[in-house]
Amino acid sequence: MEKHINTPLTKDKVINLEAGDYVYITGIIYSARDAAHKRMFEELISGKDLPFSIKDNIIYYMGPSPARNGQIIGSAGPTTSSRMDRYTPELLDLGLSGMVGKGTRGSEVIASMIKNKAVYFAATGGAGALLSKCIKESRVIAYDELGTEAIHELYVEKFPVIVAIDSKGKNLYE
């Protein structure tokens, strides 16, 4: 089914999404990949706050190429999600409700998604130019020194994804 959702992605919206749904996301989402996840994890361990409110929000596993003058962002497609698995259950426990990436997730992540009612979306890998057209605003909000791996706050319009794993654990990859 085709569905349009707006962020924040509250749990009532999450539970209506099913594996296989074509979803178009509009609103604020946050980019974070390997290095940003490690940093966030370390900040949590040392008792600090995360650089953005994670409750009911979506993380996009993505590190863009640089924008040219006049462009909002460069190429901006998903990276392989499973590299973030180690850090994900902790973020789900804190209220993270959606993730966008590519590829399969580990069993601990899926169990935590079911427990916390969260959803995992797949965006098309290697379609970074196409996906960048749905990003209407982009600004770095944390870890600027990480370059492409900094956390970006992105405003997206009708960002095309597929529900790969839903909040009941149904997995499109299987």
Place this chain on the structure above:
Amino acid sequence: MRSISIEEIIRNIKDMCIEANYKLASDVDVGIREAFDKETSPLGKRVLGQLLENLDIAENESIPICQDTGMAIVFVTIGQDVHIEGGSLEDSINEGIRRGYQEGYLRKSLVSDPLLRENTKDNTPGIIHYQIVAGNQLEITIAPKGFGSENMSRIYMLKPSDEAEGIKEVVLETVKLAGPNACPPIIVGIGIGGSFEKCALLAKRALTRDISIRSDKPHIRKLEEELLSAINDMGIGPAGLGGKTTALGVNIETYPTHIAGLPVAINIGCHVNRHVTRML
């Protein structure tokens, strides 16, 4: 003796890095178009349609095809009668990469130390493979390699008794393991023979060969064709969401090996399999 200036090398490397990342090599482009026409899975066809649209946007609006603009893999085949003028060949190749990634708005994806992980901020150093041959020409191939697919590559030290069937088994196992992570439809580069490191290099080299060109050895050609068909029967499909297009090509390169061994390396390339070659 023929002289080639480092300025000419720097300029060509820079241009090739940019070209590779904005316009897909024609063999892969054609491969995706043909797959789109043949794909019967609605989800798979949708993904392939997105990839075609993505290629148009990349070329027309100057946005890299993929944000992972890769680690610059460079194959240099240099004639022994070539003299490099004005500086070091290795430095000039890295300078070309530096300028290409900066001026081409390409992502800087390298860290200087694999454990300390600090970004080098200019996408150098490249990985450079030299081959010295007869003559006075310099051939350079640039193949920027993304790591979604690189991470899914494998090496197996098989036994001679494993034969072609054993090779097929490990190739299919690797493709299955790669699944959606490697951004299918993939190109499968396979190196058979040589030694531990040689087969990996052959596999990487195989990814730079046009996917419409089959091996000139009849038994290897047969293996390429059988593997392509078997991989596409696996049903992984575009983006790993199901369909008959899992691989666009299987390229195999071979080399003599030891009486005791049958090394096999499988280097997975995503559908943004970039390669540009120039003869200077």
